[in-house]
Amino acid sequence: MSSTEKSISKVIRERRATPSFDGAPLAEKDLNQILSAGLQAPSGYNMQPWRFIVARNAEQKKRLRAASFNQAKVEEASVMIVACGDADGWRNGDLEEMLRLGRAGGMTESYAEQAKEKIPTYLSTHPNMPMWLNRHVMIAFTHMMLMAEALGYDTAPMEGFEEEKVREVLKLPLSYHVVALLGIGHLQGPDKHNGGRFDMARTVFEEEYGKPMRL
Numbered sequence: 001m002s003s004t005e006k007s008i009s010k011v012i013r014e015r016r017a018t019p020s021f022d023g024a025p026l027a028e029k030d031l032n033q034i035l036s037a038g039l040q041a042p043s044g045y046n047m048q049p050w051r052f053i054v055a056r057n058a059e060q061k062k063r064l065r066a067a068s069f070n071q072a073k074v075e076e077a078s079v080m081i082v083a084c085g086d087a088d089g090w091r092n093g094d095l096e097e098m099l100r101l102g103r104a105g106g107m108t109e110s111y112a113e114q115a116k117e118k119i120p121t122y123l124s125t126h127p128n129m130p131m132w133l134n135r136h137v138m139i140a141f142t143h144m145m146l147m148a149e150a151l152g153y154d155t156a157p158m159e160g161f162e163e164e165k166v167r168e169v170l171k172l173p174l175s176y177h178v179v180a181l182l183g184i185g186h187l188q189g190p191d192k193h194n195g196g197r198f199d200m201a202r203t204v205f206e207e208e209y210g211k212p213m214r215l
């Protein structure tokens with residue numbers, strides 16, 4: 001951690017969904033650190049089904065804005081990261097790459113053999129592939145969002161987009177699902193109000209449903 005990076009507690013406390021960005025460029029090394037943080041996220045069987053399209057070009061951000069209900073911050077952000085999941089990554093080399101990396105890190109041959117059998121069965125019969133992708137992509141997305149905040153940037157997560165239009169702008173393959181958009185940059189103008197959060201008693205239960213967690 002560099003001395004200027006914010007602590008995780010401070011990041012979580014201070015992060016707000018940014019209403020408007022000033023458009024100043026984002027340092028290349030920071031973008032690298034943000035993307036790399038996302039790629040460190042955990043995933044089922046380490047299958048890493050996320051894919052990210054980074055839009056920095058003004059024309060491309062303008063097209064993305066048009067695909068995102070004309071939300072101005074899509075064009076204003078220094079960088080827009082379009083977070084996607086690839087339903088077919090495992091069929092197209094991800095499984096072999098996961099096994100190669102695993103073996104390099106000490107995965108046993110018996111685990112590798114089992115994984116080679118089990119993963120294709122699991123994924124080819126998965127009852128809800130969009131949900132499976134979403135589950136993983138959003139963890140990587142959140143890693144990126146929090147890393148950007150730790151580096152002193154402001155962020156805007158977005159679900160306000162039309163998937164078909166985004167697919168067209170980005171020329172996405174059919175196996176890609178668009179999960180969410182992340183705007184990164186610096187806040188312009190006043191920040192949004194703090195919407196507050198539900199009490200723990202409303203959202204966390206202890207041991208079984210209905211027994212509020214008390215700490």
Ligand SMILES: Cc1cc2nc3c(=O)[nH]c(=O)nc-3n(C[C@H](O)[C@H](O)[C@H](O)COP(=O)(O)O)c2cc1C
Binds near residue numbers: 017192196
């Ligand atoms: C997955 C997701 C999608 C969102 N989509 C949008 C969006 O399309 N447009 C927008 O202005 N804000 C969007 N938001 C921001 C939320 O409105 C914001 O996070 C919420 O009001 C709480 O505010 P806070 O993040 O500043 O605490 C989204 C947030 C999340 C996590």
